[in-house]
Amino acid sequence: MDKNQEIEWLEAQKINISEDLVAAAKQQLEFLAAVDRRRCLYDGPVLERAIHRYKFCWLPLLAKCTESAAVDKPLVVPLDCEWIWHCHRLNPVQYKKDCAEFYGKMLDNKHAVSSLQAKGKSRDQTMDMWTKLFPEEPFDLNFTSTLSEININKDSEDGKNITYDLVSAVKRQSSFYYQVSRPSMHDDRFLVGAAARYKGFLHLIKRNQERSLKQFCVPTYDVDLMWHSHQLHPLSYCKDMVKLLGKVLEHDDTDSDRGKGKKLDTGFTETTKQWEDSYGLRYWRAGAMYKGSLPSPLPLLPDLSKHESGSKWKSRGHKKCVNLPNVMVVEVLMEIVGIRNLPSTKKGNLFVTFSKKQPDMFLDGVSNLTIFSETGQKQVAGFQCEATGHLVLALVSDSTSNLGRTAKTIGTISISLERLLDSDSKLFVDDWFELRSHSGHNDTKPIGIHVAASFTVPIPAPHVLYKAKSNFLSVNTCFFPLPGKVQQFSHWTRFIHDNGNEIISLKMRNSRKELGKDDWKDKREIIGMTKFSRKPQILAKYAENIWSFKDSGFSIDVEKKISQDGHIFEFKGDEQIKLFLGRKLEYEPKNNNKQNDQEFITVVEFSAEHPYGKALALLSLKSGPLRINEDWFALPAMLLAFILSNKFKKEGYTALVSNGESVDMGADRQVSEIKPLNYSYESELGALVTKTSTAMAVENGGGCGSVCSGNCGGCGGGGCRGMAKGSGCGGCGGGGCAGMTKSSGGGCGGSCKGMAKSSGCGGCGGGCGGGVAFLNACGDARAVGPAMVSYEVTTVGA
Incomplete structure (x- = not known):
């Protein structure tokens, strides 16, 4: 970050947000989790009933109480109505228009409280008012009702029928929780950083508006979480946006095509470039990238009646009968941005290798990264490693002479993971590091490399x-x-x-x-x-x-x-x-x-x-x-x-099946010996590959709801294609990892066709975890995972 970039970032942080976005984001995540436990609200007759109750019961009740100020306690919104209200507010321009048309003013949430936070008298008072106004409509919707029991009373309609397609709005938002339901999203350090990045995102939009540029801005999922949290406070959002931009910033999530070259794809790439040019910081962020599409629901439909009054999850520590190692794992995204003070005597192709000082069960090999300032191509490595020890980076010169090809280490740096993950850290580093020289003598100026790395919060490894x-x-x-x-x-x-x-x-x-x-x-x-x-x-x-x-x-x-x-x-x-x-x-x-x-x-x-x-x-x-x-x-x-x-x-x-189908799948092929870590065996993935040095992959992404000078689009991103593993953990537990190969180590719980892996084992529970995935990009390519920039891909392996 140079002086001008630092000034621009500080200018972005001056943007005034009237709400505590960190607290609002935590409440939103709790609410979305509660809705996700009642997925009948995503589609079908329960959704239709909820929309009816929202339009003809909740909004009239809120409007009546807002006008008369007859209550001394905030209204408690039923969960089903709150979900529809949530989705309606996430189109702030439409919500403002509907409120003005039917109620003459904005209906804000300052007069209401979620049923998840409601206590005592507030709930009782709201139920009394609801019952007087809508005696035939129960306050709490029975989510376990059968289809025949869910009848919509058309007689209660008072003519104020909002025409906005709330069914489609709900369906678009029903996948958002899956993308943000990660441990990092609940961490204060991560959320504070996300709030600052949201201000940076708004500042880019403001700059585009000032320059009359129609830039299609696509947020990462941490930024998008903050954007949603802001919009859920309608009056504050409208006030803040009018002050900043002179109008209410649109959030239209109807565009969801994540294909290469499409609007979202190119928009995310352009947003990434503008962000990095403006602030000198990386736009991608570990824990904020696109996770891929939702897993298919199980064929067994849950009996919600058994769980509605069920107790909270409790510890099963008393059932732990065997001792398994307690290993904490983090996901890392890393890019080598530039190099400085390199003497003219240091010739050859330059690249950086990275490994763990003490190899662990996830990262036990050496992988290479190109240097953006040298190649002009962005390459971001994504990998898992244990949350302890040191990452060792070495600057290497690869040259060819009459004597053949030689690779020489110029210098190394060591980065402490404990220091970068402690309670005072920001979970990322984007700075210059001086190399410890391997030349045997000190240069006039120490050589430095610009390292950008982002980390998720440590979690127990499967x-x-x-x-x-x-x-x-x-x-x-x-x-x-x-x-x-x-x-x-x-x-x-x-x-x-x-x-x-x-x-x-x-x-x-x-x-x-x-x-x-x-x-x-x-x-x-x-x-x-x-x-x-x-x-x-x-x-x-x-x-x-x-x-x-x-x-x-x-x-x-x-x-x-x-x-x-x-x-x-x-x-x-x-x-x-x-x-x-x-x-x-x-x-x-x-x-x-x-x-x-x-x-x-x-x-x-x-x-x-x-x-x-x-x-x-x-x-x-x-x-x-x-x-x-x-x-x-x-x-x-x-x-x-x-x-x-x-x-x-x-x-x-x-x-194992009851249909009598005869399928010969062969006998149980158990290995006769296990060698620690680097054991190579024939797995469910098929034939082995001998070795992978460097590999490249892309994870498309972007948050839900992109912006083009105030006119918004949808989610940029896509699955993980061509992701290769150079070393470290083995398998994708369900990640979309086509085009990967594997040479030794652990297996792949997901369908990781052709996954590349040179050593080690492990497993990644979805997305692009485990091993080393390289996000390789040219300046004009595509956007990566929800918080990454997507780029042109070179795939190693079949």
């Missing part, structure tokens, strides 16, 4: 486990010696964590309980051992077609196949957990590649917090890894994977 067969357990393993003869414990299945540590070994055997001939039934049990136990322990028992898991309270009938409502098996226990054939929810392939999808089973929990399901684990019936999202479910997941893979091996595919 666990990736691998199965390996052992013919026996010996003293060379990490387990304690077994009493008695070793051969009686042959053919164990070992579960090895992604970091190379053995977690547990399991074996199935006939029950030792003595039974008379008349009482003989198939009775089996699973025994397990860890390095902390001196003798095998019984973990599960099988009797009368039921597997009962010791201590967890779970049981499952693996002979009873259920398919009429979508799932194939169901756990019995305190939690409602069901198994679905294929990769579902965040594990769903984003590029619709369903090849070999029936080799997987997704374990899904239904609860009050997640009535539409939350993926707990992804099981591979063949040689692929086991992915676990929740620590408390680790042991049940391993037992389940062990039981089903053995059942699949013995009985084949038809044992």
Whole structure:
């Protein structure tokens, strides 16, 4: 950031916003989460009923109370009406027009409070007024009503029928929560930065207006969250925009075509260039990029009546029966912007390598980045790594002479992740760093490189486990010696964590309980051992077609196949957990590649917090890894994977479905040995690729609602195409990662066709996590992920 750019940024920060956007954003996220737990409000008869109640009950009630000032407490808006009101206000020009036409003034939210924040007398007072005005309309909408019960009383209509297409407005906004429902969006540091970036976004629009430029500005999702939060306060928004621009800034989200070269695509690229030219800061931001399209809903529709009064989620720490490493992971976006003080003696092609000082389970190799000032092409690397240690960047000169091609390291820098992620950090760095010279002597001026990097807040990493067969357990393993003869414990299945540590070994055997001939039934049990136990322990028992898991309270009938409502098996226990054939929810392939999808089973929990399901684990019936999202479910997941893979091996595919379809999927191919970290095996993705040095990919993006001199468009962005992994974590748990290859390491929970990976393993739960994805751009190309700039792509791999 030079002096002029710094002045421009400071000028942007002088923009006055009448509301506390950070607090408003937190309230908005809480509200959107509540609506998302009632997705019947997104479409169908419940939505139609909500729109009717909003237009003919809520708005008249709000207008009446605003006029008379007869209430001493703010009105409490019913959740369904608040959702329609929310979507209506996100078209501020239309909302202002409708309020003026039907009520003669703007209906603001300062006289109302969300049902999520309402307490006591406010709610009682509102219900009394509602009942007097609309005696036949209940205050709270029954979201569990059947279609026949949802009748709209046309007699209540008073002629003030708003013509704005609220159904379409709701459908456009129904995907927004998915894009902003990330841990970083709840972090104060991230939100404070987002509010500052929103002011920067508005300042660009103001500059375009002053220059009579019709620039189509596209926000990133952190900026868009703040923009929405501002619009939800109609009077403040109109006042602030008129003061800044002389008019109300439009937010029209009707344009959603994310294709290359389309309006959103080119608009995001132009916005990125204008931002970086104006402020000298990067426009992309980790945790604010487009996540791709929503996962497909499960075929099993939730019974909301079971969850409406359900208790909040509670800790399952007491159910954690095995010790898994507690690893915190962050997502990083990084670009090398420029270089300075490079002596003329330093010749050759320059690039920067990056790695971890102490390689971790996500980033254990070395990858290259070009330097924007040297090549004129923007390249942004996206990767995951553990939230500790140091990133090491090295400036390398690659030259060719008569003696051949040589690469020489000019200097290095080390960046502490702990320092960049501590409580006082801004979760990004955009600055010059001086290199520690490798030349053996000090130059007149130290060489510097301009590094821009952005980080998400650290979150617990999902666990990736691998199965390996052992013919026996010996003293060379990490387990304690077994009493008695070793051969009686042959053919164990070992579960090895992604970091190379053995977690547990399991074996199935006939029950030792003595039974008379008349009482003989198939009775089996699973025994397990860890390095902390001196003798095998019984973990599960099988009797009368039921597997009962010791201590967890779970049981499952693996002979009873259920398919009429979508799932194939169901756990019995305190939690409602069901198994679905294929990769579902965040594990769903984003590029619709369903090849070999029936080799997987997704374990899904239904609860009050997640009535539409939350993926707990992804099981591979063949040689692929086991992915676990929740620590408390680790042991049940391993037992389940062990039981089903053995059942699949013995009985084949038809044992898992009820339609009798005969499909030969082969036997369970379990590896015989696991090598820590860099183990290469044939995964569900297909043939291996030998090595990938650098790879390039693009994630299209942009927030919802773009602006062109006050006239707005939709969301810029698209999926992750051509994303390649040079090193680090293995697989996309549902990210849209077509065109990726993989040479060794972990597998891919999502459909990551041709994913490239040189080492390491891991897993990414959607989007572009894991490994190293390079966002490569020319100055005029496309916009990347919701907070990135999209560019021309070169794909490595098939």
